[in-house]
Amino acid sequence: MSSPLLEVTELRKSFKQKASLLGGSGSSAIPAIDGISFHVNENETLGLVGESGCGKTTTGKALLKLNSVDSGKIIYDGQDITSLSEKAFRPYRSQIQMIFQDLDAALNPRIRVIDVLREAVKIHHPQLDDAQIDSRVKELMEMVNLQKGKLTSYPGELSGGEKRRVGIARVLAVQPKFIVADEPTSALDVSIQAQVVNLMLDLQQKLGLSYLFISHDLHLVEIVSHRIAVMYLGRIVELGSSEQVSKSAKHPYTQILWSSLSDGSHKEVEKSQSENWGVFDFSRPSSGCRFAPRCPVYHARGEPAICRDANQEPKLTQQGNTGHFVACHFA
Amino acid sequence: MSSNPHLIIKDLHTYFHSPSRQGFVHACNGVSLDIMRGETLGIVGESGSGKSITMLSSMGLLNVGPGVVSGSCEFHSRNGAISLFPDLNSHVQLTHENGQIVQVKKDLQSWQKKTRHIMRDIWSKEIAMIFQNPRQAFNPFQTVGDQIRESIMLHTNITNKKEAKEKAYYWLEKVKIDSPKLRYENYPYGMSGGMCQRAMVAMALASQPSLLIADEPTTGLDATIQSKIVDLLFELKESLQLTLVIISHDISVISRLSDKIAVMYAGNVIEHGKADEILGESFSKRHPYTRSLLGSVPSRSNVTRTGRLPSIRGEVPDAVNTPQGCRFYDRCDAKTPAVEARCSQKNPNFSQVAAEHQCRCWLYTPEAEHA
Amino acid sequence: MKTKYLHKPLSQTNAKSRSFFKKASTRDLLYIGYGSLVVLLVLLSYLAGAFSWLPHDPDEMNLDLMMADPFVAGHLLGTDFMGRDLFSRLVLGIQAYFIPGLMAIVIALSLGTFLGVLAGYEGGKVDRAATYINNLLDSIPRMVLILLVVALFKPDVYYIMFVVGVTAAPVVALQIKNKIIYLKQKNFIESAIAIGLPKPTIIFKHILWHNCRSILIIQASLCMAEAILIETSLSYLGFGVQEPIPSWGNMVQAGANYLMQGHLWPSTAPALAILFTILGFYLLADGLNKVLEEKQ
8 A cells, every 4th residue: 555645643733812802811822723634645535524613724724834833744745844944845836736715816816817827837837938838728728628718818707617717727737736625616506516526526537636625515525535534623533435424424523414414315313403502612621522512422421521531532543444533432 | 385475576677787797787587486475485596597686676675776677576465465666667668679678767766765665664574584694784883682672673563672672582592592691792793603694583583574585594604504594494484484485506405495496597487386396306397407407416316427426518698698599508408409499599488397387498388398 | 867778788809998997987087087198298398398398498588578478479478587488497397396206206116015015915023013114104294304304404306305205105005015915815825825936926926016006006196296296395485496497386486476566477377387287196196096996
């Protein structure tokens, strides 16, 4: 078994929160990512799901060094890239890329599509002449199924789906091997979502890409991903193959997530989940499992002490030899 | 289920000027909807379908001109039928060319005056609306509770501040907000998205309307919260016997709540019928768009053998340059030689495909079926 | 009745230029048109003065034609109290502020952009330092400093314009900083970094050239208006350009003595010139601001 393309170990990042004018305690650090570890193999898609604020986007951005990281290791293709300077990291920028959630993110509204792509091609291939660059640009447009006529358009003239494709083309221009896709379909209509997803799958097949597919659309993640990691409040609580996580989830949170889907193809979990059962209090470090306040298993078992024991925070442990990992005392 | 009409929209045409698209958008192209008392109508459509504009322009909430140019909208209140478009024809002059409208003269000011006068008695008291982005619906400088209390005092016959406050607590509890008395004092920014949405529902229902319009009530919320809001709406509509109109692009939300569904595409209602028939796989006479749309929703059951999702090729037609024939023509894979010519020439009318189920497609006209 | 027309939609060919004119209201176009005219006239007049393409020698004193009325003996606007051609002196008066004004603009824009980029792009400590310097500059009372400089050194227009430039920089810096913060929120700076664009390219090409161009043009126009105002005021007071070199300010001053005698033009002509020129630059800035910068 070859080594993974990307390996992340015990990654941690906190954001300092300034004291708010309207009350609240002084400046404190909320850990956005609190010790996550995962790996992605070549030609593989790892889905990353969780509610807003769980740290998915922060993780993605950390891999691209758009956020600094407090501690932990990121190893890409066998090289430790965690503490590389911006200069030393530059060559990796052509390997690791990101599709941003915001459709307009990659596109400077004053620059035409053709110039956006030309620029991207030139960055890592400064030796090409103009004719070569233009032919590469045309190739890219074909790869993402965009009509050549759109080359002279400005971003403002493009539809949502077209903008998304230009963003993908731009990313492909630098010829990456690993792409973090942050909610690639969220702002798009259903019928266009399907087009974009199919495109991403085709590209994976053709170019041997790996994806970290961040999304809150669980159905989509199921279909697209080989493996899925579920995040809750900065930690990974379940990690396994797409089948394992969606059909035989072991962590109570994962079960609740999938049960909120409506097509009834998943286990119906007792929806006794109250929105206000409790929220994990970061200011009290000795609180144990983060999900306990909202956990139906915790409440059903009479609030066992082990779940609130700070010294026994649940760790991601493999279930037998299946490659299915769960962080729960009662899995 | 009663078959009393509650809100009847007929042949609505709405235009508005879009500076970014440099032209007039024909947002509603003859939209007709029958909303019956006690029923839940789900309006499904993608961007550019006109689903929100239909309700907004009927309620007089569209801020950009010219707005409604023709059609009728009748609201059957407790006191009888009221037209929400009073004397529309006397405020608007239309010039037609080749069956299309090319010139509009509309006296916006006096029209708005008239509609506001009518809506004053209806809005909140009989029809209420909740929107996407709940935080934006609230005044950021006032507590959520006070805003609900004010709405109660304005729209019901409770004039006592204390009584109204009690009622506000009642409604906050009814929408399953924890510790309603504490939450009353919250400001909108201090509430999570889901909670704010519930508060908006509370505010809408506190004035006891009989018809609730929910415009994309779950978009932007987390999956678990979306599910809870949908459950909440379901419970409320049952217990309060509301007539509910749900506008959403999310088919799962629509399917969980609707009795009837209207599918909209590029300014037209292209299918209108019972939810089971439209969503169920067995019904054969569905609009090609509906069928493709349902087929492209991400779910394991839709994935093809090659591991891809069926998609609809192409894009929604330009809202300013509307095509001549059927608006789905370019993207339709169900065209047969028998109907193709007509599809490109003329926008189809409704055909009855089952009891209470209509479809706007040339494939289902009697002549086509016998061809 | 308010009329709305729904014609067959406009073609897509000139989408960009069409959108410029569609956004602009008639009033804005008027401002820009007038302002552009003023700029053109100033430029031409500067060149005319520089190459002495003037109808008369502005220093030539015609002692028997003093305080002549307009249109007398080929003098378009008459002569001043020394018999010199008013029109030529008016044109030459532009020399007093044009190049110095440009200098002020260059200083204001470069210093302002430098501080603005530091504050907006880098953030953190650099931001704080740059903002501190910026606020410091902003708090300097400009007139006081100018008079101080004039008193300590000499009434040299270039010294004055240096002060004007430095004290005008904070406004530019603030505008640029805010623009950068706005752009940061739109993610495309992040994505530019992610794709591997080098920092200078991001700053100069993407931020400044494509997105701050209009700010800089508008600020330049405002700065020139300020420069003219200050130069002419100081020259009027006697601190700026001195006789016999013509400046609109000192021309107004000199001509004021003769107003009571019924000779209007020596004083009024330069005064009107000041008014309409400064107005031109302000309106140009305003019009461009409305069209290029206002968020729809």
